[in-house]
Amino acid sequence: MDPDFWQEKWQKRQIAFHQAAANPLLVSWFNQLALAPGASVFLPLCGKSLDIHWLLAQGYHVVGAELSEIAVQELFAELGLTPDISGAGNLQLYRAEQLQVFVGDIFQLSENTLGPVAAIYDRAALVALPDAMRQRYAQHLITISQGAPQLVICFEYDQAQLAGPPFSVDSLEMHKLYSSVYSLNCLEKREVPGGLKRKCQATEIGWLLTPIESEQN
Template sequence: MDASFWHQRWASNEIGFHGSEANPMLVEHFSSLNLNKGERIFLPLCGKTLDITWLLAQDLKVVGAELSEIAIQQLFAELGVTPTISEWSKGKHYRAENLDIYVGDFFAMQAQTLGHVDAIYDRAAMVALPESMRLQYTTHLMALTARAPMLLISFEYDQRLMPGPPFSVTEKEITAHYQPNYQLQQLAAKEVPGGLKGKCPARECVWLLASK
């Protein structure tokens, strides 16, 4: 899966993965991150998720990384905010009060570009990547963020029934990637109503990753 896949999805408005409200699991379990007002939370592969609006309403500073500039143009339009746009070494930087979005290749980002973050919220990044890319992703994410605490949302289902994305990411895999550096706690797991994309039974799980 390469960049052209996601560019095509946004260009053709094939964004069924974009929710119509903030993720209920974020709303329910956000407090487990113990963030204070004004602290900074990072959303990798953020798209134009309404979770950003919800997090801003909690008086947080939000920073995201996204490949598609179309997604970020739509994000700011829907927020009713005119961004300041500048360049970073591998793309564009959209900025407004309490909101920074880096458009470009997540894997090309460096820690000094991102700056300090107090937490990570991964709703749609790990599950968006095929298994062959997930070790590269998790390794880079930890390096970028100095292993900041994380709220991670995953799906578990029979991958034979649907090709993804979103992909099935099991407890075993999450543990393999993160347990050397984090204490892992599954906060909740629930059945996806009607199945994932209406195609197959699935569970949506939320994890808290606390730095060791």
Template structure:
């Protein structure tokens, strides 16, 4: 998935993937991460998701990574925040209050620039990437976060019926990507009301990834 694909989506406002409320699986499952108040949560490929507002309102600090500067500008504006903008290597760094976002290619984000995070919330990143990019993405995520625990939300459906994104990521794929590093627990699975994009039956799952032991 070339970066221009997502830039064009935002420029043309083809953002049906942007939900109108915080994700229900986030709301019902996030406490399973057992984070203390003010913990720093990393949200990769965050767009301007309302999930960030929910995390902030729940007492967490949020650091995101997003390719589209348009999305990040709208995120801060919709939250009523005026960011300080600086440069972090090849990325732009937006920061205001308890929210910061790195703008640019997430593969250019280093562990040093990101800093310590208590957990990762991945709702729209893994499922946005085609199969040939997921392994690289998973390795990058684990490297820069030092294998922080994760709440991952993904879809499972017949990929032959819909081209994606979002792409289908089933249990086998999750274990292939993360099983050597994390203990995986599927917390909840539910049908997507009306099907995915109203085209095919799909399930949405929440996975908790924690370090063994």
């Protein structure tokens, strides 16, 4: 992940990846995580996603991590929140009411700094990373969240037709990344209307990742 690449995207407002509504797979399947009311949900590389608005409206506590401070500032402004800003190790922490977002390199975020989270919602993080980084990212996420269950949304398409990001992450790779810790359940597949970036046919897929230990208990 080249930090300058994403910083430039936000500075130049090249943010077509920012959706205009909460993701339909989130709305349809988030209840499969079976979280308690008010539970903390971690969103890696969260941007200013409207998924955050949706989760807050459902009464959850949202913890995000985002590289771009511009995105985080706009998120709080759009929510009408004035954040308290403080240092958190090598990161900055924006906090207000039921929302806190760590600003900086997610690989600098530790388990102690993150604190306990009940689940992870990953819509835009795994697919934003090139192949060489996804293994490191998946393991880092497992470590800092203590293996929390996950709802992961990814894409499958012919990578030869589109360079990415977002990158194609197929079923084989999902199992390679996560099956040592989680039981994987493909919840739903949806064709991307008009194709990905209007360039190639693609399928958006929702995955439920349940910790193997919790299934055995």
